[in-house]
Amino acid sequence: MRGAVPPEAPVALVTKLRGMMRLAVLGPGAVAAGLRPGMALTDAQGLVPELLVSDHDPAGDRTTLERLADGCLRYTPHVAVEGTEALLLDLTGCLHLHGGEEAVVADIERRLGRMGLGVRAAFAYGPEAALALARFGRGPVTDERAAVMTLPIAALALGQESDTALARAGLTTVGDVARRPQAGIAARFGEAAVRAVRRMTGEVDSPLAFRPSEEPLIFDRRFAEPIARTDFALERLEELLTGAMVALEARKLGGRRFEAIVFRTDGAARRLAVATGTATRDGAMVMRLFRERIETLDDPLDPGFGYDMLRLTITAHDPLGAQQMLLEGGEAEEEREVDALIDRLSTRFGARTIQRFRSQDSYIPELVQEAFPAIDGPPPSGGWTMPPAGSPPLRPLTLFDPPRRIEVLAEVPDGPPHRFRWAGRLYEVSRFEGPERIASEWWRARSGDPSRAAPTRDYYRVEDGTGLRFWLFRHGLYGTGREPVWYLHGLFA
């Protein structure tokens, strides 16, 4: 929870469970007010009327947590995400770089505090112990082992049933369980209980799934003497690319975005970026894109007193398996040619210039299609509707967006158009079909009030005497206050 909510305010996240809104996660204020997870939202609001409620979003939590995990790479290369609420950092051998445990915790608290997040941090000899101390520990810890022993058995995370069984046996703390003969514990509460205790006390190591962290793909080339020829620099860039492709192959990756920076001796730097539609390890192809990019620069590369360094960074990449060399020709070859064409055109004219389309679920004609850069890959197929059998196309080939205002002579109140004027020309309607009524999506109206939504559109397919076919619509209805207005929306082939 971010923002202006005071920490002591009762806050709850709710989720729909068995057909009822129930509390999923509670803030400290809500726990103090006597609420428990699993309670029905209505009951909780009865108990605490001032309860602040929001939807529980585990996937969003996980994403946020993973972003925080990436941020924690500053402390150690070994960061693991635990569930939806904890991060485990293996700081062995890293603490001296940051000035000790307290300094690390203080730094994390400061950084997360700026984002409005609270932190419960704990250090221990093993991940389970650290998690348990963070979740159940009270106050500062001097002796970790002793502190773990005093934690309640819920810290073992065995589940509600086992907790109740252990409590019935008179075992209330981790220490109570750990000090009993383990054979007896295993016989009564299962092997899982013994394993949990041994992990908690550090007798057994537990594996952690660390987030993979890889060194960035940056390749530098420094020159002993400044070089004054751009061609020479580009040749070196090509060599860097060759090396980068080998590095990519070792990681089974293909580059999607490449960035080259040429540094001049006087400190000026020029940045060149190219992108490809599919992951690639074809250095020559990327080099062609770079040359293309350089060709289209408004002010050409100027070596000045010479370049002294080149840097190539692969800023985006995708997995790309080992590649079979194809014989000349074949469909795969032709497909790659199209991809290469898209890359070249996108590099030269900008990624937004060359587009593909995907269909959108909407009744509003101009919202049905969505354009996106072709370099992002092909859209899912299908989603476009065909006219019914035997019927001519019901949608135009070209669409005016925004629609063109036209003057129409039509029967009042809801007759078809007879004649209309567009761009200074008069068209006589000889055939028409309609109306096809497309009501506005009133649920998207900002106020949520259907009567205030955009007016209804009545579409007509019309043809004039020469065979030109138009898609017209009347915007609004007579008798609703506003006079209807006619628009030309598209042209049929």
Added chain:
Amino acid sequence: MVESRIIPFPRPVAADRMAQPALAGHRPVTTGHGDLDAGLHGGLARGRLHELFAASGHASQAAGCAAMLAIRANGGAAPFLWLRNERAEREGGRLYMPGLAALGGTPEKLLLATFRDDQSLLRAALEAARCRGLGALVVESWGQAPLYTLTMSRRLALAAEKSGVTLFLIRIDAEPVPSAAATRWSVRAAPSLPMAANAPGHGVMEIELLRRRNGPAGMRWRMEWNHEERRFREPALAGPVAAPVEYRAGDARRRSA
């Protein structure tokens, strides 16, 4: 038949190569319209440049004709690229995918690019014409486009011939200039055969062969697009109303003879 007598244009240097019959394996693009295919000796040559002229009022018919021919050339399997200049987007409206799908096209295979000026448009067209993977290439240019010269058209035609990509160049509001195109057409709308209750029927267009590189020109046809079978047909076959006599293909041929 001696060609230079029929073609009233300067004969380009590479004309010998252009005039060659279609390469083996390059079947012509048939239209499905019997008379038209017969008149063209099988159809439009694949891997060549074809020009479609239209007045701005009939631009959507020209675009439709190019889209339909591209569907015929492509079969809908390979990606096809449509390049336009900014004036096309501004005055002609944007291409509408539900409308393309309604013609039997595959919007998910379409790549569309819009360019600020004709220089970029032609440059991109040349680049694209070299790409063997494209099913068809449509270039839509509004305005006279003085950069589209005989040399430019020859470069486009050679690139298309080499790659086997069929190139349809739509020229709206432009006067024909000498070019290396295999065929040149004029496209305009024609009244459709009405459906029940006088509703507009399938789109009908009238095309006139203005010029052909290796054969007579001057014929006219009326065509109706059948989006279910993805083919052109004669409008007279579809309904009870016969096409007006003066537009019959035979008539036009007599006129041009």
